[in-house]
Amino acid sequence: MKIGILSWVTWLPALGAILLLLFNKSKNDAIRWFANLWMGLCFVVSIPLITGFGSSIKGYDRALGGLQFIEDFEWIPIIGTRYQVAVDGLSVILIMLTTLLGVIAAVCSWSYIRDKGREKEYYIMLLLLQTGMIGAFASADLFLFFIFWEVMLVPMYFLIGIWGGKNRLYSAIKFFLYTLVGSVVMLLAVLKLFFIFPDVVKSQKGLVLETARQYATNHETGQENSAMRKLVEDAMRRVDGKDVDNKSLPSSYVRSSFNIAALTAIGPHIKTVFGINVVIWLFVGFALSFAIKVPMFPFHTWLPDAHYDAPTAGSVILAGILLKMGTYGFMRFSLPIFPDAATHPRVRFWMITLAIIGIIYGALVAMAQKDIKKLVAYSSVSHLGFVMLGLFALNPNGINGAVMQMINHGISTGALFMLAGLIYERRHTYEIAEFGGLASVMPIYSTIFLIVTLSSLGLPLMNNFIGEFLVLRGAFEAKATWGALATVGIILGAAYMLWLYQRVFFGAVTNDKNKTLPDLNAREAWQFAPLIVLIFWIGIYPKPLLSYINPQTEAVVVQIDPNYFKLPEEPKMAEEKSANELMPQSTKTGSKISEPTPVEVESQAK
């Protein structure tokens, strides 16, 4: 039994938390140093996921795509759950973002938590949260995913509840209950999916295998990920009462599987066996949970509270990673497992409508805020609306853009929350009216703030531009109205961000308390370095990042519409992709996707 790198990346933070338990509570300096260094170690250990290390570990192979670094161990055979971790291009990027933001979150809470106290518990919670998030991204088994998904809530509850601001108790419990309601409903949908899996496999075996093959194939290079296919085949063998080693299962074992790749493979065929209603209800069960986490428009009310009252590191992680769980869930589960629901006109209409409402409403509310942190929190609602719009544009541009935007939002908004936290440490207020003319008092701070502000409003050559551009392009391809409406959000975004900057930094120093504010010290300034590098790197040269995302995006698009890349007038489009192009399929029309395909599905069933 060999423990692979992915397990190390997942469990190392938890190991750190256990080691922290051994520290004496009063040795605060040692605890802080240890936690920071351990977070750094976790980041370093995760780097080989991209670069590879020596001869034994290869980095993520983009040409192959699909799930890699697969680890597969027996766990609870009686219900068909296995300890399976694996990453695809999407999750590997998000894991890297998590480990990086983990370091930054630890560093940026250096002085704040020192003043606030209870450092040992704080860093233990931070490390446990890290394991929860990485585990959720790395799980290839829905049961395992669900466990990590719920485990995340507990440390976050404590982070907000113990080290948060004035209203922390209310915000913490609101955050916990909102997300919990979503996830318990998802549990029922997971169970239903688990129980229909054998029936679908039995009646549609050939088609399921075909879908599995398709989903495991990189559509650019044509390479097939056989290890990923084997996961599906193992899961399907269980339906026939055979375990992984082809031995027969005891009769009391449930003949089904939680493997995500296998559940994705049955996705397009649920409709033929159980009808569209079951698919839609399952979709709703998953989507409710993810939509609360994202958060989409009517479910967003927990977010401003949680952000406002969370400590800086909590806000950074909440904005950077936790919200991404929701959009990740849509991309990883909702779209590929329930393509029939995602393309269903009513469902899609509502998802897009809510996304657009979120974009505009979030921006308008952000503009009205009198408080820096609340403003940034509402800007999250707006930005996440873009992500949802991109995902439900259901074309490669939109989905690529959505994923880019997920990462960009993590970087820019994370940085904004850190900046808000720094000013709070100095003045103990977030009130915009309290400030003014800070540019002359704190030049380094205002420079960094300017860069991040511009990034957040989507200035070209900065990261958000790429994401928003692709999302809008996808939206316009799908339907011009959607794109046009979403563009309003970008204009509003520029307005509220620039207005914020103007009110806080320009003009004369009006408040005497601000005259003597110290500028950033070395730690405070340098913690932004990696984020700023990423802001420009993604903005100027996004291709490396896109090359991780694109295979996954294409797999999802093909899952939704198997014929997407097989248009008769443009045969083999994927192969013509030239290295310099951002998006090869940009000439496609997005409206293609919204055409209903039940006839094809039904004819396949016969």
Place this chain on the structure above:
Amino acid sequence: MFAFLQTSPDLSVILQQTKELIMPEVLLLLFACAALVIDVLLPRQQKFLVAWLSIVGLLVSLVSLIFVYKGMGSSAKAGFFGMIVIDPYAVVFKMMFLIGALLAILLSIKYLDEEGEQRGEYYALILFAVVGMMFMASGVDLLTLFIALELMAISVYILVGYLRRDQRSNEAAMKYFLLGAFSSGVLLYGISMVYGMTGSTNLADIAKALPVVIGANYQPLGQAVDMRYLVLMSMILMAAGMFFKVAAVPFHMWAPDAYEGAPTSITAFMSVAVKAASFAMFGRIFLYGLPDLRGTLEGNATSHLPALPGWAVLLGVVSAITIVWGNLAALTQTNTKRLLAYSSISHAGYTLLGIIAGNQTGYTGFVIYLFIYTLMNLGVFGCIIALRRRGIIGDRMEDLNGLMKKAPWLTVMMTIFLLSLGGIPPTAGFIGKFYLFAGLIETGNPWLVRLAILAVLMSAVSLYYYLRFIRAMYIEAETEMQPVMQSWPLRIALATAALFVLLIGIFPQQLIALTQKAATGPKTYVYQNDGAEHAAPKSPPQSMPSPAPPPR
């Protein structure tokens, strides 16, 4: 004379069956009697030795239970003229009771010193109650079951009123006794009616006779009689008696008062072992004795007999209101014991879901949930027992304030138990809830899916009040400075329970396998699936489809 006895074939059969079937109970009974005797001989300061004697008794009984289980072979074994049966169902429940009593006694030792009521009969009564419970799990005759129930109930009535000088304890005992006696009467009334109709008190005979009795061709006096209403009446009476014992709404009124007034260690014991035993008997009667009354009792169109609902509908409605009411009432409580009483009411509702589902997964959930519930609820009460110290009863929410500072390990363990009660992974409670909901979802019946949705939403509500504990322990500032004194037996009990709650949560395979065996006994039931699970129901719940043979 003895020589004569030994040659008597009856005696040798009885001895043989005693050895094979009820050895654990007999041993435990002996220890209980020994505890009573030794209690008189010991001086006042050494009464706590009786506790250790009882613990030894429970361990011996547990070991002999394992031998009985090993000797049982693959199938069930009946004896004592068909009154007692040993099957995995009984064995798993007996394990539950023994473990529950073991932990409860460990939690009590220091607590009784604090209360100044360290006396031997306390432990003896617990052992007698456990003997009763064990017979409740393995009795297959309504009379055996009833006598076992009374043995348990009377012991527990006394234990609830054990704090003689405490008014609340006295009141609780009185209330519990009066209502308990009343509900026993109702149960007995139901039993007598069943006996009248079927001519037997044996569950297997009843199960065989009932389909005939409710059939259209039943002609006891030479002419056809519609006995279905009478059968339903007796079923409802028995169910009402059992609902009282498991504290299901609307028969739950006694629970908060009894839980609040009883010594906390007895509250802990009542909330797990007594409840589990009542559920064991519940399952025995309904799953083994009345399996054919689950679905619709078919009517006859020609003679204008309407179809009547079976007990699945009754249990479904009761469990729904139990879950809702238990959780909502718990939200506003300020006394922790009362709060946990309401929480345990809601957990009774969850447990019923397993019986309602009626499939293998549901039955497994029913058993595994009770097993897990035993560990986690005892743990929570153990933590509250630890708060009892000079001058502080420790059952107000404020008493938990700032516990993290005073007793970090206790707090962490309490957190584990609370999260487990709320069903948050990776604790055992999640596995239990997972199985219960899986059972409901597997049936594919739209009404049961709705029930599952209601239940999961309510489990999210329950987190609100479990988090109130956590908030008090971690976030609120200390309100009083007196340190918490934890005795080592209590620590051992809590640490073991916490460890198992986590272990079962992460590696549940062994426990699932064990409980699954226990759940293979009862007859499974297939709700006719109309295909469109979530579509609008075509028929109201009263006409749940009749049983169909399992598709194999």
